[in-house]
Amino acid sequence: MNKNGVIPWMKQQWRGIVKVRLKWVKNRSLDHVIDKETDLKAACLLKDAINRSSTAFLTAKSVADWQKLLGLTVPVLRFLRRYPTLFHEFPHPRWPSLPCFRLTDTALFLHSQELALHQTHQNDAIERLSKLLMMTHSRALSIHSLHALKWDFGLPDSFDKTLVSNFPNDFQFVKSPNGIVSLKLARWPEELAVSALQKRNECGTHYREFKRGQSALAFPMKFPRGYGAQRKVRTWMEEFQKLPYVSPYADSSKIDPNSDLMEKRVVGVLHELLSLTLHKKTKRNYLRSLREELNLPHKFTRIFTRYPGIFYLSLKCKTTTITLREGYQSGKLVDPHPLIRHRDKFYRVMQTGLLYRGDGSLKHEENNSLVENDELRSEESEEEGIETGDELCEGETSDELC
Secondary structure (H helix, E strand, O other): OOOOOOOOOHHOOOOOOOOOOOOOEEHHHHHHHHHHHOOOOOOOHHHHHHOOOOOOOOOOOOOOOOOHHHHHOOOOOHHHHOOOOEEEEEOOOOOOOOEEEOOHHHHHHHHHHHHHHHHOOHHHHHHHHHHHOOOOOOOEEHHHHHHHHOOOOOOOOOOOOOHHHOOOOOEEEOOOOOOOOOEHHHOOOHOOOOOHHHHHHHHOOOHHHOOOOOOOOOOOOOOOOOOOOHHHHHHHHHHHOOOOOOOOOOOOOOOOOOOHHHHHHHHHHHHHHHHHHOOOOOHHHHHHOOOOOOOOOOOHHHHHHHHHOEEEEHHHOOEEEEHHHHEEOOOEOOOOOOOHHHHHHHHHHHHHHHEEEOOOEEEOOOOOHHHHHHHHHHHHHHHEEEOOOOOOOOOOOOOOOO
């Protein structure tokens, strides 16, 4: 802010950038990651649900309607039977024809390890949760919205009853007139108001100029095959990168909602939010529930197809998933959190006793072999171009976590 009280980027909201119509490009490597982690997430959520149950088991009837909630493309009963290394099936004590499922000793052991990791890294989780709330207009989000994001942000299953209670000076629960309970920041942690992009550039001269309001910060780009050589695309991106960078933690109320600067600010908010997630991805509909709080345009989905060098939009598993391209290299996370490594272990245990429907037999494989096969698959990076417009996937699907 200068001596007249004007923030430098407020004068540069319009540049007249000519946007290029692009193709949506399918990335098989990232699609494979999403396909794999859909089953992993569903298994973890079922594990948590069984652990929460007062009986320590779930019946087939109780989970019959959970398929959409878990993001599965197969019935939940079939899914549970597919992974006998995690879920042990037995008849109900009173109704023998009703299948029930409890956790195996292996699953219980993995759960105890997960709880220990949450305890060890609770400060990391609190930082991610705080930064998410700091980006919102009211510095608060409903507990329902936060529970939908708990897997992506690496929060414990009952974080609102366990994790948050350990930090009473940082958060408070508020109840709206319509009865919705939200989690609100009790204080503004100024030291956290630094985005991932700013941290990436903080050692360079451009960052010092940016702090003085004299320079822009550029987003890292990983274009799909063929885009980099297109002059129109390259010129467009160069002009876009020259626009001032607005921190996702800064007040955006003075920015013209139809300006190029606002578009770059929206890209920055989405970039930061995905950077905060453990897997550097989340479902599109989870972002929709945050749209007003994050001051995003109504049709913000078009941002993902307009900037394919920054984001990847996947249509795998009957849903729409948004991935931050820079977070992955050859189908693997560049900087995996310890909780991610534990989830990888959980997935290998799932695969070790995979039950195949064909002959009803168990296929046992060595963990090392499973890891090697997964690494080979992750090296595939075939990309397929498909013509599309900005309205790709504007239709809604129900993507909610239990």
